Amino acid sequence: MSLRDLPGVEKLLQTDSAVRMEALFGRTLTLQAVRAQLDAARLIVRQGGTTPNSEEILAQAEAMLEDWLSPTLQPVINATGVIIHTNLGRAPLSEAARQAMLDAAEHYGTLEYDLAKGKRGKRNVHCEGLLQKLTGAEAGLVVNNNAAAVLLALTGLARRRQVLVSRSQLIEIGGGFRIPDVMKQSGAKLVEVGTTNRTHLSDYEAALGDRTALILRAHHSNFRLVGFTTEPGLKELTDLGKRYDVPVLDDLGSGALLDTETYGLGHEPTVQESLDAGASLVAFSGDKLLGGPQAGILLGEERLIDRLRKHPLARAVRPDKLCLAALSATLLHYLKDEATQAVPIWRMIAASPEDLRVRASDWAQQLRQGDVIEARSTVGGGSLPEETLPTWALALSVSKPNALAARLRKARPAIIARVAEDKVVLDPRTVLPDQEAMLLKILQAML
Numbered sequence: 001m002s003l004r005d006l007p008g009v010e011k012l013l014q015t016d017s018a019v020r021m022e023a024l025f026g027r028t029l030t031l032q033a034v035r036a037q038l039d040a041a042r043l044i045v046r047q048g049g050t051t052p053n054s055e056e057i058l059a060q061a062e063a064m065l066e067d068w069l070s071p072t073l074q075p076v077i078n079a080t081g082v083i084i085h086t087n088l089g090r091a092p093l094s095e096a097a098r099q100a101m102l103d104a105a106e107h108y109g110t111l112e113y114d115l116a117k118g119k120r121g122k123r124n125v126h127c128e129g130l131l132q133k134l135t136g137a138e139a140g141l142v143v144n145n146n147a148a149a150v151l152l153a154l155t156g157l158a159r160r161r162q163v164l165v166s167r168s169q170l171i172e173i174g175g176g177f178r179i180p181d182v183m184k185q186s187g188a189k190l191v192e193v194g195t196t197n198r199t200h201l202s203d204y205e206a207a208l209g210d211r212t213a214l215i216l217r218a219h220h221s222n223f224r225l226v227g228f229t230t231e232p233g234l235k236e237l238t239d240l241g242k243r244y245d246v247p248v249l250d251d252l253g254s255g256a257l258l259d260t261e262t263y264g265l266g267h268e269p270t271v272q273e274s275l276d277a278g279a280s281l282v283a284f285s286g287d288k289l290l291g292g293p294q295a296g297i298l299l300g301e302e303r304l305i306d307r308l309r310k311h312p313l314a315r316a317v318r319p320d321k322l323c324l325a326a327l328s329a330t331l332l333h334y335l336k337d338e339a340t341q342a343v344p345i346w347r348m349i350a351a352s353p354e355d356l357r358v359r360a361s362d363w364a365q366q367l368r369q370g371d372v373i374e375a376r377s378t379v380g381g382g383s384l385p386e387e388t389l390p391t392w393a394l395a396l397s398v399s400k401p402n403a404l405a406a407r408l409r410k411a412r413p414a415i416i417a418r419v420a421e422d423k424v425v426l427d428p429r430t431v432l433p434d435q436e437a438m439l440l441k442i443l444q445a446m447l
């Protein structure tokens with residue numbers, strides 16, 4: 001065999017399969033893939049291997065094209081029971097939010113246009129009014145995510161000045177967000193007060209000075225402070241702030257609008273509570289317990305929000321029209337008292353153990369396999385660490401549970417399950433109703 005036995009690019013491109021590939025993937029990529037496979041074939045020949053024929057080369061090229069073009073961002077079925085799963089995209093959106101995004105994507109819209117005046121309007125109006133109505137806040141500002149909200153607030157209000165933070169709140173929430181690093185980035189000077197486990201109001205008071213611009217309170221997010229611990233309440237902090245004329249920024253992280261205790265969970269601080277306790281500004285995510293799109297929301301005093309609106313960084317972290325469309329639609333669910341039925345993550349939180357048992361039993365029956373076991377779901381998203389919700393799950397006993405879990409991840413859509421005690425465990429709580437039939441079909445084929 002010699003290199004001359006290999007077909008040329010032009011000849012390969014004239015074959016029926018190459019013509020079909022071109023129609024599917026376009027000329028440029030098809031050419032690239034065919035060339036790459038020819039190069040690989042030449043290498044094989046030089047190394048004395050068996051020369052692949054034209055058909056083999058084209059088949060390899062097609063596989064390569066499929067690999068290049070298959071989306072890396074794919075839908076999956078979340079059977080983990082972690083409701084706000086950051087790695088799986090946090091909150092799935094409500095039907096109305098999805099529709100609003102489609103409308104905004106398809107048509108021109110009033111993103112920054114005032115129809116009454118026939119001239120330029122403001123991007124910020126779309127959610128601000130809804131947020132004011134929902135929470136009673138004086139003003140609001142929506143940005144790209146909560147990390148950006150905190151960065152903007154620190155930069156806009158405290159650059160070259162001091163921010164007091166309790167040592168018990170110098171958190172890292174994962175994904176590189178660490179309070180001390182964000183502080184550095186903002187140009188604000190971090191002043192640590194108190195100790196890791198105990199911080200008193202007097203520690204804050206002792207640290208207050210001419211250069212203090214802000215007191216920051218950060219939600220502990222994914223960890224819990226237990227044992228011999230104390231931190232001043234938000235009301236005490238805001239009273240102190242008022243005495244010294246220093247604003248308090250409350251980074252709520254998840255920022256619930258509904259009471260998690262109704263569903264047998266611990267207490268997650270709500271946005272309304274923070275505002276009622278006198279926080280000058282609260283910051284929270286759009287896609288954690290709010291159940292909307294990725295966004296960061298700042299609410300609070302008009303004079304502070306106004307400074308942030310005008311800051312150059314606000315332009316760099318502004319939300320796009322798709323985000324604003326989905327966020328408005330999500331906020332409307334809360335205003336209309338329909339959030340627990342309409343917002344998927346709240347439907348999951350509110351799902352009764354009995355309904356979950358029925359769903360898991362139904363799966364077991366249809367598959368004629370697996371045991372229905374008591375298990376625990378979690379909320380996730382940095383809220384309510386260590387808190388769980390009782391659930392019923394389908395447990396599949398197989399000889400190699402990790403291998404089955406890996407095969408489930410190879411399905412399309414991929415199924416993400418947990419492996420616990422040598423069983424593959426599937427929690428119905430986080431499986432969306434319209435994915436259930438597909439889940440069963442895939443499992444049926446695999447088992």
Ligand SMILES: *Cc1c(COP(=O)(O)O)cnc(C)c1O
Nearest residue numbers: 145146147219221253254285382
């Ligand atoms: C999640 C979280 C953030 C970051 O929010 P993103 O929306 O992910 O940017 C900031 N602070 C706290 C306390 C959080 O829990």
